[in-house]
Amino acid sequence: MLVSLLAVGCSSTPKEQASAEKKAVGGTDEQIFLGDTIEKNYDPNVIMKRGEAFFDKEEYSEALVEYNHFLDLHKTHVLAPYAAFKIGESHFKMAKSIDRDPEPLNKAITALERMRKDFPGSRYDAQAQQKIQECHDWLAQMHLFVGQFYYRRESYLAAAHRFEQIMKIYPDKPVAPDALYFLALSYHELGADDWAADNLTLLAEKYPTSKVAADGRSLMAKLGNKKSDTMIAKDSSATPFSDARPYAPSSSSPDLPAIPNAASAFSANVLGQSFTACRLGAWC
Structure with missing residues (x-):
């Protein structure tokens, strides 16, 4: 009797462990990163899940790879406008501060404008416009920061x-x-x-x-x-300031x-x- 109980217990333990491991992996969607099957490389849902997972982890470079991969394979998919928007948002998130390289902001503007052109009237159009304005706000602050730096120098x-x-x-x-x-x-x-x-x-x-x-x-x-002081000095001076040139506004x-x-x-x-x-x- 004892031997049979042990046999049953031993036989059930691996199944329970396998079931628990599968459930844990499924609960975190980590299975989308495992393996290298055709389905995982081409399935739009899997690609989008990978992109979203990287984005949530703030790994924006990796997220960009997945969103671009999605658009390369599924340009007419219902989620294509969303993927295009996330490309611009990922570039925007990569901008750190006004004293850093503005290239991520320029790339974000380019990506978001392309998204509005490729998918006119999409549900993400208003959000894209707002992000573009935020990018320009940052760029204006960068110009001011650099100008003030030159002024101090x-x-x-x-x-x-x-x-x-x-x-x-x-x-x-x-x-x-x-x-x-x-x-x-x-x-x-x-x-x-x-x-x-x-x-x-x-x-x-x-x-x-x-x-x-x-x-x-x-x-x-x-x-x-x-x-006023300059005018008084000029009136009392015998030598005019001959090199001065009148200001002409730019056309x-x-x-x-x-x-x-x-x-x-x-x-x-x-x-x-x-x-x-x-x-x-x-x-x-």
């Missing part, structure tokens, strides 16, 4: 170029008032106070309630006092002064500083 011309780019590409973004104020500061540091005043006037007119509006008014007052940007061309738009005397022409034709 006293590379005022390079800083002005970044701030000007923000005003041309992202005039409606939250960083626009800061960019306009720092653009005026950069011109002031370069000695181009007339251009600085033009930007401060635009700041007061277009962003009167921004957090830098008061700083802009203070700088404008400072420029006004300096201009491509009527509301903002264009970044001066280093080779022809102004001389070193106009800026009140001595510059050295670099090999690339820019002022250093």
